[in-house]
Amino acid sequence: MPSRAVLSEQWQREDREERDRLRQLEGHLNSLLDRRHDLIGQVRALSSKQQELYNRRQTPQAEAEQLHQEYGQLGRRLTELRKAIEGGRQKLEEAVVRRRELVLTFDRGERLNPDQLRREMAELELRQQTRALPIEEENALIAELRQKAKDLKQFEARKEIAAEHERQRREADGTIVAARAEVERIAEEMEAARSERDKRRAGIPAKLEAAGAIVAEMRAAGKARAELMTQVDALGREIAEVEREGRELLARSRKRREDARQILQEYSRPRSPPRNADPAAVAESHLEELMKRGKVTLR
Secondary structure, three states: OOOOOOOHHHHHHHHHHHHHHHHHHHHHHHHHHHHHHHHHHHHHHHHHHHHHHHHOOOOOOOOHHHHHHHHHHHHHHHHHHHHHHHHHHHHHHHHHHHHHHHHHHHOOOHHHHHHHHOOOOOOOOOHHHHHOHHHHHHHHHHHHOOOOOOOHHHHHHHHHHHHEEEEEEHHHHHHHHHHHHHHHHHHHHHHHHHHHHHHHHHHHHHHHHHHHHHHHHHHHHHHHHHHHHHHHHHHHHHHHHHHHHHHHHHHHHHHHHHHHHHHHHHHHOOOOOOOOOOOOHHHHHHHHHHHHHHHEEEE
């Protein structure tokens, strides 16, 4: 029975070992891909959490900025009110001084009230008529009656002037009342503005604290995401290394099959033996060449 050529045992062993290695690499690659998929899912979840935290942070941050803006506006308003109340107090003081100066320019008779004078004269006359007084007291009473009668006569003579002076005095009094009311109004507005400003100032820290807590959560999520991305990058490099090794094994396998195919074609292709060549010698020469390459063995 003639000998036949087959693949060598070494080549078959290498091919079998590489196929086993490829199966191991495939399982390892699938495991790595699953791990990377899980990590990417966690990264996406953390990214969504960061976005949600960022959106949540906008509310307390905006409220804190609004409170700070209102606090500044109220502060400027208080500055304006301080200037206004200083001006109001100065006007009040000037009005009081003007009234005092005005009163000092009036004669005593002009400052008297005629109705009051008449009542006082009536009381003095009734006292004189109904009581027995010592001569000294009666003389004093009569002198007082004469003075009041004189004052009343002077007042009646200067009635128009007195009326004008009274009008000026009432106007001065009205100016004082209005100036005092304006000062009180500004003072009340200042107190209300100060209270509102204090409320704004007290509310700012709470809003900033809430925004800061959210920022702390964002930083923690960012740190965790960075750690996961480091793991994803490491898995990516490991996956690339596994894929590279797999490609090399597949390339060697394809090269081995290509070599086997070429050897088989070369071995099975009929050749025209040289003239006068012994067919047995030609076959023996081909077999020796194949055996030298280590691709076949005899059985």
